[in-house]
Amino acid sequence: MEDPIRRHPTRAEQLDILAAVSSDLCGPGDAVLDLGCGTGYFGHLLHGRRPDLRYVGFDRKGESLGAAAANLAAWGANVRLVEGDLANIGAVAGLDGPWRAIVSVLTFHDLDDPAKAAVIAWAARRLAPGGAFLLLDRIRLTEPSLFGLQRSLWARLERIHGEGMRTADDFAAYEQDLGSDNRPATLADYARWFADAGLAFQPLHLHGNIAILAGARRG
16 A cells, blocks of 8 residues: 655654654554555555454545555455544544554644644543553654754755655745645644643654654553
8 A cells, every 4th residue: 555645754753753763662462553554555555464353444534444445455344434523533433442542644734733732631531551642743843943953954855765745945935835734733742741641742753844743651
């Protein structure tokens, strides 16, 4: 299965990292919940590493779940797909867990900040002891004086990989390009939301402005 939304040169590496740490976190027969699973690409990667696990994919688009059902057929009876809106996670039933791993891949920037905090709190209450919420998403840039350095990093990625992550002429153009439906949060925001949910928080990997963040349930 090819990545359906490959848009930046470090995406493959970060998805592989996410699949690796999720796999290492889980024991035989444990369940992984994928919030915003789309057409099932992360589930496909996870199955390649740990076909002994159980996988549940959650997404608001029925057509994406239909494609995921075909793409994840190798999971057999160990896959379940659930339709629902992440922006209204409190209304979702049947996902109580407990989960060893809950993941979300490039979905959080579509949510407003209260919804981001609500999903993190929801996930924290459903993790098994020692389980973790693993989030891969964009991080909002906040410092105009450092934006030139960010542009240098993007240019380097394009020079090395032959494709760019993104670009903007200046910080004002970057903010304008985000738009109303592209709302990445800052690292400080995430640190606060994870702490408020009672999770130990740590960034695991950062490349450019794309981060893998982890929140673990203590005990």
